[in-house]
């Protein structure tokens with residue numbers, strides 16, 4: 060169930076990615092026109108012919124001389140065609156795309172490589188990529204979160220809780236219908252809030268989890284980690300201090316391989332019990348495992 064939800068969440072992402080890649084690969088050059096036709100030259104024209112044709116056309120359609128809006132459009136198109144054909148490398152790419160229209164992916168990739176590789180800073184591309192990824196991530200998180208909420212709201216446990224809360228609020232009085240409805244709404248809101256704290260696996264979406272934000276915070280995170288590690292080393296390796304409750308809890312959780320989310324939901328006395336066993340010690344862990352094995356055999 061959880062898996063199918065996750066798959067449904069990523070479908071729009073995949074569709075968009077495929078759409079971006081399958082754009083007709085020739086039309087990325089001169090849109091619906093042929094770049095050579097725009098300049099009025101043949102595909103075998105040499106570079107000086109192309110240059111001459113471009114200067115002639117750009118003079119003819121220049122917006123200063125020709126106020127016609129159609130002419131302005133043509134001016135832009137011609138300039139774009141010349142951009143592509145004046146450069147040996149992009150012209151060769153374009154010729155290849157004409158000759159092999161079926162190699163959609165290859166042509167598109169080459170076009171974007173030539174285009175963005177030259178003209179934009181890799182840093183800008185990286186920032187753009189992080190932004191897009193973070194956007195998708197955020198949408199996906201919300202979709203999953205809302206699906207989880209909807210599912211929980213359909214369970215009998217939730218409905219019963221809602222009823223109990225309702226009764227508590229109204230004090231069993233059911234004669235004033237109008238105010239009742241208002242109260243119901245309020246109760247439902249409160250319960251939703253409470254629920255939000257309880258749903259495991261689908262945490263409430265948080266901007267701090269986004270790839271982009273994480274990337275920006277990376278230096279801070281690294282420094283924090285380093286400090287934490289340094290303190291740990293100083294306190295427990297150098298000064299040989301006994302583990303604090305919090306750190307003992309962390310060590311226990313880690314030696315058991317329990318994710319921090321799940322650890323939060325274990326009740327305090329069980330945690331205390333586990334911590335006292337000092338499971339981060341290998342021998343203690345082994346004896347604990349042995350005990351568990353015997354326990355499960357006994358149950359069977």
Ligand SMILES: *[C@@H]1O[C@H](CO)[C@@H](O)[C@H](O)[C@H]1NC(C)=O
Pocket residue numbers: 105106107108
């Ligand atoms: C390009 O072609 C024209 C006409 O065919 C010719 O006169 C000219 O010398 C050529 N230029 C180059 C650089 O090959």
